[in-house]
Each structure stands twice: as C-alpha cells, then as structure tokens.
Amino acid sequence: MITRRQFIVSATASIASNHACRAWASAQADIGSAEIMTLSDGHLVLPESFLYGDLATDQVDAVLSAANAAAGGLEPPCNLTLFRRGDALVLFDAGSGPSFMPTAGKLPEALGAAGVSPDEITHVIFTHGHPDHLWGVLDDFDEPFFPNATHLMGEEELAYWTDPDTLETIAPERQSFAAGASRRLGLRKGRIETFRGGDTVLPGVTAIATPGHTPGHMSFEVTGETGRVLLIGDAIGNGHVALRRPEWHAPADQDPETGAATRIALLQRIAEAETLSVGFHLPGDGLGRIIRDGDAYAWSPA
Template sequence: MPDPVSPSLVSRRLMLAAAAAAPILGVRAADAAAPFLNTNAPPFYRFKHGTFEITVVSDGPLVLPTLDVVLENAPKADLERILTANRMPTDRWIGPQNVLVVNTGRHLVLIDTGMGDRSKVLGPDNGHLMRNLALAGIDPAAIDVVAITHAHIDHCWGLVDARDRLNFPNARVAIAMSDYEFWTQESLLANPAARDFVLYTRTNLLPVRDRIIPVRDGAEVVPGITAMATAGHTVGHHSYVIESGGRRLVNVGDVLHHHVLLLRHPEWHNIFDSDKAQGAATRRRVLETMSADGTECVLYHFPFPGVGRFVRAGQGFAWIPTPMHEG
C-alpha cells in the first residue's frame, strides 16, 4: 500500500517540478527585460498589381532642417498653422524614399535608386537600398532596367557604389536626355553651390551613358510601363505609368514631395523645382487628373510605402493611403 501523501506535499513537489522544468520549457520570470531591437521602419512592402508584382523598397528617410528651405513662397504663418493642425513638426521635413521594383513577369524594373553610398548631406539614415533589396530577396544583377524619374541626388546616386562599380551591372537606364545632359554639365562644377551635387551625379550617370534608354512622353520603357512627361521639378522629370490586368498605378516621382502642404496648396513652390511656375502647373494638372478618376499613385517622398489616391478636399486635395494589406 503506498504511503499516504499530504496535499501540501503534492503542491510543493509540483512547484519544485515546475521550477526544474522552467529552463527546459523556456519559461522565465515575467519581469525579465526584453532587449531593444533598434530596427528601422519596414524595409519593403510587396503587392500584386494585375499580373505584375510590385515591391516598394525603402532607401531610408531624408531630413531637411526646416520647411522654409522646402517651400519657397509659403507664408510662414500658414505653413505652421497647417502643420500644427496636422500634428506635424514645424522645424523639419522628414521625407521617406520609396523606391519601386516592378516585376512584369518578363522584366524586372527598378524605379529610382536612392542616395547611394556617397553622402549623408540629406540626413544620416539613408542609402539603404542595396541592403533592403537583399532583405526583399531581389538580386541587383537581375534588374533589367533602372528607370529614373529625374536626375536629383536622391534618385540617381545609387547607380554606383562607393568604389564607382555599377550596382545594377546588367541594367539599361531609362532617363530623359534633357535631365542627363543638364545634371552632368562640366561647367556646373565651377559653381560652388552645385559642385558636389553635379560631381557625384556625373560619377553615377557618366558610366551608364552607353546603356541609356532615352525617355520621352508616351514612350514604352518595357511592355506595361510607359513614361509620362511631368516637367517642372526638373527639365526632364518623367512619371511612369504601370498597367497590368486593367489596373493602373502611376509613379509620379517628385511632382509632390509633401503629403499635406502641397495638396492643400499646389501653388506653393518647391525650392528644388528647376522651373517653379511649371512645377506648380504640373502639380495641379497631375492632382486634377489623378483625383478625377481615382487613379492609384505612388509618391517617392510620401509616408511609406507611398501608395494611395488623391481626392478633392475644399479648395485643394487630400491623400488617401491604400491600406497595406489591400493588395
């Protein structure tokens, strides 16, 4: 006959057994500190577009110290009022960089390249495209075409690495020749304000001169992707219309770079527009056209992943992001 066992002895034995098993089961005290992960924003986002697969890959954010340098003719009081009402900082502009990879099933097309390895002149935490492409499972050597919206530093400086090697060795480069020729002018090297920008733009663009696909309005880059002239931000700025299975997505590049201010006031000037009046006119035309039929757009500097639609709101427009799970 077994020895009688008291209830208190049973519970003590169970507690001892649980304590002994805890390390094996991975149980630990509830108040143990979890390590901080210190990871950045999501590096990529993938969705279907008709039969195409599109991946938005982040290059990391740009940070400019004040909005005064971004919006030239905006009354400061109006600017601060709108930013404050929308719970946004008034002392700096933070601009994501949403690079696009379009897999058409036949071609792999990269749209813009981020800041590259050369400079942190526009903030400390960018130039991450190559790392994030790897995280997204995209092989740079498999890119067939790099389509450039315009030749500003945050869009074309990722064509080469820090040792001037091509980051996309098998790709042709679609770009407007007007932008290529303007931003590689040797004479601009004598201008102290432009020197560094032009120097590294030449470092990135001159090596791809013999693999350029000249872009013009209405020209097909690859089947399913067509260029659309949207000049003003630069002389050769082009958007890219991506069409598959009856769906349409337009990458409008830097026609707008702020998801609140320039929708409320498309007439405000972006100080980085080469032709500010033309830039404002193009911005209004794009907003009116895209909002009229609800065309889905992707914006390079809008909050990640920068996919959504414009709608009319009062005298201006508003931005409605596409939920990320919508596909």
C-alpha cells in the same frame, strides 16, 4: 486588390523568395500578373529652408498643423518602386547609395529583405537626376550596383546633368547635385538609354513628362491586366503643403513656377481617375491614393 504589410515582407509575395524582418514599411499592389512593390531606401533629413524657403511661415505652419505635421524641417521617406512584368524586373530610381546621407542608401538591405539580388534587376528607370534617386547607381567602388540592368533616363534630364555648363549655371546650393550627377552619369557614359514623355519605355511602362522639380523630371504609369499605378516621383514632393497648396512655389523645385503647374495638372489627373499612386517622398510606404479634400487634396494610404 492591395495587400500591405508593416515591418515585414509578405510571406506570400511571389516577388520575394526569402523572408526577413525589416525595420520599415513596404507595400504591394496586385495589378494582374504584373506586381508592384515599394522598397524603402531610408529617409532624408531636409531643412526648413529647402522645403519652404520664402513662403510665409504663418501660412506654412497653418497648413502643417491642419495636416497634423510638425513644423520645421522634414524627414521624408524614400520609396523606390520595384515592378515585375513578364521577364522584366524594373527598379524605378536607384536610391542614394553610400555617400549622400547617413539616413538614406538603405536599398541594399531592402532588396535583400525582399529576396531580390541586384543582378536580377533588368532595368533601372530614373525619374530624375537628384542624389536620392541617382547616386545609388554605383557602389563604394564606383562599380555599377545593378550590373545586368539597362539604365534609362529621360532625354532632357540626361542632357541637363551631363552638360558641362550645368555646374556653372545651377544655383550654388545645388552645385553638389550637379557634380555628383555628372560624375556618376559620366562613369556610365554611352550606356544610358533615353526616352521622352509619352513613350512606352517598356511593355506596361509609359513615361509622363512632369518638369519643374528638375528640367526633365518624369513620372510613370505602370499597368497590368487588372490595374494601373502612377509613380509620381518628386513631382508631388510631400504629403501636406504640396497637396493643400499645390500652387505655392516650392523651393525644392528647380523651376518653381513650372513645378507648380505640373503639380496642379498631375493632382487633377490622379484624383479624377482615383489612380493608385506611389510618391517617392509621400508618407509611410508611399503607396496610396490622392483624393479631393474640400478645395485641395489629401493623401490616403492604401
């Protein structure tokens, strides 16, 4: 069963103890005794070049207009996932934090509205090391924002962003990502645990390797007794071009060819199983289903 609330936290949600108005969408899915909730970190403002790069403008515009999406740049939401199972209160990704973009880094407000204190979070599990997923790990004073949490990242992803060579080898337009990741992960050195694709990271949390957007990007399947939800992360990065033309090489993917292969396989898996999913940058509160639509796919909000 799925319940969904726009603009307000559910008054019946056991995950929340306080109730406050919030100016964004949130969603919940009930999968037995485990609970899933999406929390908004705000949104990004992305230029057209980051999204579509060298793709033919007329073809991109045709896809956008068929999806009723505006041409040009995109202001995608950032939907984090909170998962409670047993004693574990798990946050997937840490949000942008205070210094990435003025429109993002709103997670502290979203947590407050949900009645969750950062020190209650037991685990922070990262999909990847990009700013909007990692930089919220530290506060304004470079102190851990989730002081009691075990932090976990895919082995390959952690190795990539902590490798001193990455700053030299990454494309110039991504150097600030590398510097920001290396600094934050460096401050948490030795205190980040790692896992691999296929691992059971925690009871009810299985990692799925979905490389391409970054070298070690991970998606996750989270399960309760009565259901499962697939956390896509940025492996499917938007609700129009990525679904209509998953084979197109997306400039937002660091390795566009691998990213496209990953996207095609993941879309097939999700659509066949009709799995409820959370997309970090998918529309609204990010919770919904990816369904087959002719020879491509479409987003169906929960």
